[in-house]
Each structure stands twice: as C-alpha cells, then as structure tokens.
Amino acid sequence: MTASCRLGPERCSACLLQAPLPVEHPHYDQVYLLGLVTSGYARTQVSISHGMPTVAATPALAEKLGVPTVSDVRRGAPSIPPRHRELWLLSSGVLLLSRDGKLPLLRRDAGAPTAAGAWTEPAGRCDRSFAATGLNELNEELFLALLGPDPERQRVVAFQARGLPDALPGKELQRARVAERLVSAGHPGWDDLARRLKAAETTQWLLPEGSGLDELVLFHDGAEIERLRGASLLDRENHTLEWRLCYRLGLPADHWLLLDGEDYGREARWWTPGPELAAQPLTPALRYWLT
Numbered sequence: 419m420t421a422s423c424r425l426g427p428e429r430c431s432a433c434l435l436q437a438p439l440p441v442e443h444p445h446y447d448q449v450y451l452l453g454l455v456t457s458g459y460a461r462t463q464v465s466i467s468h469g470m471p472t473v474a475a476t477p478a479l480a481e482k483l484g485v486p487t488v489s490d491v492r493r494g495a496p497s498i499p500p501r502h503r504e505l506w507l508l509s510s511g512v513l514l515l516s517r518d519g520k521l522p523l524l525r526r527d528a529g530a531p532t533a534a535g536a537w538t539e540p541a542g543r544c545d546r547s548f549a550a551t552g553l554n555e556l557n558e559e560l561f562l563a564l565l566g567p568d569p570e571r572q573r574v575v576a577f578q579a580r581g582l583p584d585a586l587p588g589k590e591l592q593r594a595r596v597a598e599r600l601v602s603a604g605h606p607g608w609d610d611l612a613r614r615l616k617a618a619e620t621t622q623w624l625l626p627e628g629s630g631l632d633e634l635v636l637f638h639d640g641a642e643i644e645r646l647r648g649a650s651l652l653d654r655e656n657h658t659l660e661w662r663l664c665y666r667l668g669l670p671a672d673h674w675l676l677l678d679g680e681d682y683g684r685e686a687r688w689w690t691p692g693p694e695l696a697a698q699p700l701t702p703a704l705r706y707w708l709t
C-alpha cells in the first residue's frame with residue numbers, strides 16, 4: 419500500500435480512498451473524493467493521487483479543511499486553484515433489475531437542490547471505491563424485505579460484495595426504524611410483518627449484466643486498484659462522473675417489500691423501463707440510460 423501524505427483523509431482524496439472515514443467519524447458522509455477522469459470509447463479511467471483535495475458538503479466544513487465545496491466544483495469556481503480545476507466529482511450507485519425486469523426507484527424530494535421530484539436509483543458521492551460506495555448507497559437507501567409465502571423464510575436483505583465490509587449492523591437498525599415508521603403510518607399489518615422479519619441476511623451480488631457495459635478503471639497513486647463493468651455517464655453540466663453498477667436480483671419484484679431505507683420517507687416503487695417511466699421526471703443519468 420502507498421504511504422499516506424501529510425494532508426490526511428479529510429483533505430486529500432488519495433488518503434481518503436486509502437483510509438475511508440468510518441461511520442462514527444464526525445465528518446462521515448461530509449467529505450468526498452475528487453479525481454482526474456479520462457473517458458474513451460466504453461472505458462473510463464479515474465486517477466486519484468496524493469495532493470488532490472477532497473470536496474466538502476458544506477461551506478463551513480470546506481473552509482475548516484481548506485478544500486472546495488461540491489457547488490464550487492460543479493460550477494468551476496475561480497477559488498479553485500487552476501491545477502485542481504480538471505478534477506471531477508465522482509458518484510456511484512446501483513441499477514438493480516429484478517428477474518421480471520423491474521427497477522426499484524426512489525422519488526427525490528420536491529425541495530432537492532438538483533433534479534427535484536425526479537425518480538432516481540440509489541446513488542451518492544464517492545467517499546471510498548466505486549464498488550464500496552455503490553454497495554453502501556444501495557444498502558442505505560433501499561429497504562428491501564423478501565416476503566414470499568413461507569413466513570420462516572421472510573427476511574430483510576442486505577447486499578454484499580466480496581472483500582467489502584459487512585453491511586449487516588446498519589441493516590438491522592434500518593429494520594427497527596422501518597417497523598416504527600410503518601406503525602406511525604397506520605399500517606399495523608406491515609409493522610407486524612417488519613417485526614417478524616429476521617435480522618438482515620446478506621445476499622451476494624447476483625449476475626452483472628454481461629454485454630454492452632462500460633469499463634471503469636480506478637488508479638490510486640498510479641496503481642490500478644479497481645476494475646469494474648457498469649454504466650457510465652460524464653455529466654459535464656454538473657462536472658460529475660456518474661457510475662452505476664448493474665445487477666440482477668434473483669427473484670421477481672412482487673416478492674419484495676420496497677421502502678426508502680433512510681428517514682426521508684421518499685416514495686419508493688418498482689418501475690418497468692418503458693414509455694410510462696419515460697414520461698416521469700427522471701434524473702439526467704437515469705434518463706440517459708433508460709430512454
């Protein structure tokens with residue numbers, strides 16, 4: 419492993435990639451990676467080296483750390499030193515497709531700063547590798563419970579990928595929150611169901627879509643550390659590389675209870691790609707991939 423530099427994981431993207439902030443860190447999910455992006459036909463390369471700054475969610479934190487804010491990078495603010503103006507925001511998430519061809523989507527808040535009210539897949543800014551970020555976002559943003567006729571087999575599902583930390587503790591907390599939410603929303607039957615569900619079990623990523631996917635290669639200080647296949651979009655307007663892992667669930671969508679896994683209470687539902695979905699408000703990336 420490459421040595422860290424003096425800047426450390428809150429200020430340096432290479433240090434952050436090497437040592438992501440743990441959930442209990444006060445700035446967890448407040449600082450993200452920036453990277454150099456080179457895009458060719460069906461192949462995107464991201465390079466992150468020591469000395470490249472992180473990017474902060476809020477102006478107060480940006481000032482404290484001496485790094486740009488997300489909106490600075492998005493609009494290419496003159497306060498960013500010229501040598502860092504070529505750095506891109508990085509986003510990762512998961513396009514999950516059920517066996518019967520449905521996508522679980524969430525509706526963004528009507529007051530969201532970008533793409534308000536649009537349907538989106540689970541995704542967020544990278545504060546760790548693309549696979550780890552996508553997995554985190556999927557587990558945090560979607561509450562998926564496997565139902566089916568046999569109560570003994572009903573369970574909350576977390577997704578797991580080889581070599582990444584176990585997502586189970588967070589999922590168990592989420593199960594308790596969802597049970598409470600169902601009660602307060604006046605769904606005693608669902609609440610009972612949520613309480614009866616076993617603790618989260620991990621499900622391995624199921625088969626990635628084989629064909630027509632882009633390749634992403636991530637370099638840390640010159641060394642390749644990640645190579646993935648998925649969907650890629652350079653959103654130049656927002657200076658963001660949008661990356662999505664593409665996976666299939668092994669079961670039809672109607673065997674799953676689907677809810678927003680976070681406390682925002684956003685609408686969540688299964689959508690079949692097609693004209694009805696295309697007529698809905700969608701995030702730019704989702705529209706690019708689906709229509």
Ligand SMILES: [Zn+2]
Pocket residue numbers: 422423424425426430431432433434467468469
């Ligand atoms: Zn560093």
